[in-house]
Amino acid sequence: MTTTGKQLFTTLEADGKLTVASEDVTFPDPTGNEVLVKMEAAPINPSDLAILVGAADMENASYTPGKFVATVPEPFSAGSKARHGIKLPAGNEGAGTVVAAGDSDAAKALVGQRVSCVPGNAYSQYCIANAAMCLPLGDHSAEEGASAFVNPMTALGFVETAKRDGQDAILHTVGASNLGQMLTLICKEDSIGLVNIVRKSEQADLLGKLGSTHVVNSSDEDFMQRLGAAIDDTGAFYGFDPIGGGKSVDTAFKAMEQVAVSRMTEYSRYGSNQPKRMFIYGRLDTGPTILSPSYGFGWTLSGWLLTPFLQSAGGETVGRMRQRVRDNLTTIFASSYKRRVNLDEMLTKEAVTDYRKMKTGEKYLVTPWS
Amino acid sequence: MTTTGKQLFTTLEADGKLTVASEDVTFPDPTGNEVLVKMEAAPINPSDLAILVGAADMENASYTPGKFVATVPEPFSAGSKARHGIKLPAGNEGAGTVVAAGDSDAAKALVGQRVSCVPGNAYSQYCIANAAMCLPLGDHSAEEGASAFVNPMTALGFVETAKRDGQDAILHTVGASNLGQMLTLICKEDSIGLVNIVRKSEQADLLGKLGSTHVVNSSDEDFMQRLGAAIDDTGAFYGFDPIGGGKSVDTAFKAMEQVAVSRMTEYSRYGSNQPKRMFIYGRLDTGPTILSPSYGFGWTLSGWLLTPFLQSAGGETVGRMRQRVRDNLTTIFASSYKRRVNLDEMLTKEAVTDYRKMKTGEKYLVTPWS
Numbered sequence: 001m002t003t004t005g006k007q008l009f010t011t012l013e014a015d016g017k018l019t020v021a022s023e024d025v026t027f028p029d030p031t032g033n034e035v036l037v038k039m040e041a042a043p044i045n046p047s048d049l050a051i052l053v054g055a056a057d058m059e060n061a062s063y064t065p066g067k068f069v070a071t072v073p074e075p076f077s078a079g080s081k082a083r084h085g086i087k088l089p090a091g092n093e094g095a096g097t098v099v100a101a102g103d104s105d106a107a108k109a110l111v112g113q114r115v116s117c118v119p120g121n122a123y124s125q126y127c128i129a130n131a132a133m134c135l136p137l138g139d140h141s142a143e144e145g146a147s148a149f150v151n152p153m154t155a156l157g158f159v160e161t162a163k164r165d166g167q168d169a170i171l172h173t174v175g176a177s178n179l180g181q182m183l184t185l186i187c188k189e190d191s192i193g194l195v196n197i198v199r200k201s202e203q204a205d206l207l208g209k210l211g212s213t214h215v216v217n218s219s220d221e222d223f224m225q226r227l228g229a230a231i232d233d234t235g236a237f238y239g240f241d242p243i244g245g246g247k248s249v250d251t252a253f254k255a256m257e258q259v260a261v262s263r264m265t266e267y268s269r270y271g272s273n274q275p276k277r278m279f280i281y282g283r284l285d286t287g288p289t290i291l292s293p294s295y296g297f298g299w300t301l302s303g304w305l306l307t308p309f310l311q312s313a314g315g316e317t318v319g320r321m322r323q324r325v326r327d328n329l330t331t332i333f334a335s336s337y338k339r340r341v342n343l344d345e346m347l348t349k350e351a352v353t354d355y356r357k358m359k360t361g362e363k364y365l366v367t368p369w370s
Numbered sequence: 371m372t373t374t375g376k377q378l379f380t381t382l383e384a385d386g387k388l389t390v391a392s393e394d395v396t397f398p399d400p401t402g403n404e405v406l407v408k409m410e411a412a413p414i415n416p417s418d419l420a421i422l423v424g425a426a427d428m429e430n431a432s433y434t435p436g437k438f439v440a441t442v443p444e445p446f447s448a449g450s451k452a453r454h455g456i457k458l459p460a461g462n463e464g465a466g467t468v469v470a471a472g473d474s475d476a477a478k479a480l481v482g483q484r485v486s487c488v489p490g491n492a493y494s495q496y497c498i499a500n501a502a503m504c505l506p507l508g509d510h511s512a513e514e515g516a517s518a519f520v521n522p523m524t525a526l527g528f529v530e531t532a533k534r535d536g537q538d539a540i541l542h543t544v545g546a547s548n549l550g551q552m553l554t555l556i557c558k559e560d561s562i563g564l565v566n567i568v569r570k571s572e573q574a575d576l577l578g579k580l581g582s583t584h585v586v587n588s589s590d591e592d593f594m595q596r597l598g599a600a601i602d603d604t605g606a607f608y609g610f611d612p613i614g615g616g617k618s619v620d621t622a623f624k625a626m627e628q629v630a631v632s633r634m635t636e637y638s639r640y641g642s643n644q645p646k647r648m649f650i651y652g653r654l655d656t657g658p659t660i661l662s663p664s665y666g667f668g669w670t671l672s673g674w675l676l677t678p679f680l681q682s683a684g685g686e687t688v689g690r691m692r693q694r695v696r697d698n699l700t701t702i703f704a705s706s707y708k709r710r711v712n713l714d715e716m717l718t719k720e721a722v723t724d725y726r727k728m729k730t731g732e733k734y735l736v737t738p739w740s
Contacts, residue, residue, distance in 0.1 A: 050639055079663075079664050082631050082634075082637050083639070088637070088639075244663055250658075264452075267456055267458070269420055269453070269458075270677070273678060280667070281667070283663050286663055288620075288661055288662045288663070289659075289662075289663070290658045290659070290660065291658055291659040291661070292658045292659075293449075293614055293653050293656055293657075293658070294449050296673065297650070297651070297673030297678075298673060298675070299673050300670060300671070300672040301670070301672070302669065302670040303666065303667030303668060303669050303670075304667060305667040308643060308668065
């Protein structure tokens, strides 16, 4: 069987030239535990944007049908040295229908079914995917299942990470994001305290409607005071941040320490003994992370990434998480999209300029056959 | 019994006015497990300087015998809000002779002995100390025992922390410090790999003479390359940094990641899976810590402080560490001092200006009876 179709590739040269284009390719036959999926829908997540656009100057890029060529400025190009000259696929996740399978029983059982999958080249008309990572969607549409992996498993992963560390409350610095809304509903269901930081009153309203009890608006004048009160109330000395650059984590640590110090009966030059823990799980701001020396030494900051977390969590936990996603695909884990684009349309100036903003509630969905 | 003597106090007012002065005080009689120590020698460690001088403008301070008054600029004064208006003692550690004891057998057994102790008000002619934290010095001089706690226990604490985390190699960003030299000798004895970063060739020579096998000079043009080679050779993806501010930790993470990426067979947009761990245990640079987004998500940075570490390590480990310090007081754990000052002399412009520089090998020793 020969399967041909279009697939998107992204290549960064050593001189900073970034070429992203859809090309006609021939897909291999699936072997072993692999399946061949005819892709119907794939979201453009922030985690996809780094490799797709990164820090490229998209304003002055050249756009032709099915292709753009842009320049990635320094130091960002040099910072991606390891990918220089390598033609990479893009698109972490998506959904489609299994049209062929390798020899394994698990793979063969999926033929004809609609599944969500994590192929790593989801911006493509066909993908080879690992059957073990496919989630059968039953009667759900491809659009409903397109984002069944990255955001749902990340939000669930935060709660699993917190529980493993003996925490019963979480702080999330971008509360109203798609992922933040999922986290809000999960925490409500699991009786985990949650402090949501937002930037706008509409976002606060949105989370309030989802049942979030501690929403703090960073645009408010008394933001730090309110943040402290929410931390004091929930005990959320443990949080997750998708911004990365700037002072997002710093602000969280400061507020946590203020609460901890207010609970101390005696002054210590070293700050409080309250352990404070933050995780950076994204880089919405690609600038450096700034940590001011104002919360003593009782803090820990880590990067957090889904794949290593899943590897460390073990099969039983991951299986339970996946089942929960499937059971709540149109409720807790529902995603919404601003616009649908095919593989050519996603490479136009208008589209790129819009989706790279990563605005809350304005996600794009790639529909490669439209 | 009424014991009177001089003690140093430091007070920061809300308006940033910092007053440090020696005063005549009456010391309480020791009770329970306490001992009264006639102090003979106490070092001025970087960890003491924060409370003693901090970010104060010492150039324009007013100096009178036994006292200085200086201004702590913003945002540093506001950052120390918790101590505003509180008169604090200073001096973590020192050595002297036990002249009185509380009722406990452990306390009474120390009467007449010279001990090193950790009273928190070591810049004083007398101190109340906890007998359990006193280390009997036998025939050692007070000067030999004055620094028996902070640096030795911190250096040993690094090795214990690393071992607990399953590490067999450490990176230290200020290799030639007094503590760094101790760490070098401990690692040699314990067969722990050690990468020492220094800034000058004399420091590299010094560490080489102590048997350090991996010394990297940050002033060398090919510093990053050499640092990478040393990490590759030792496997030191785990390190300690007393600088805190600036890019000291960032540089270490970058070098670790370069080594990890060079070992990868396939490009990953998320960087390597190699866990990278750094600890900040001091603030020689009081500026913000800068972390660039250039080593993926497989890293963790924590503050590290001796007291919480000792609390978590447990009595058996701490006892073993203390015994090792005592057994090696004039070898591994020897300290040297540039100058001896009494409680008045340490508050002169000349002295403060010199010791606040915290130069390697130029430590001051406070001798309150001289």
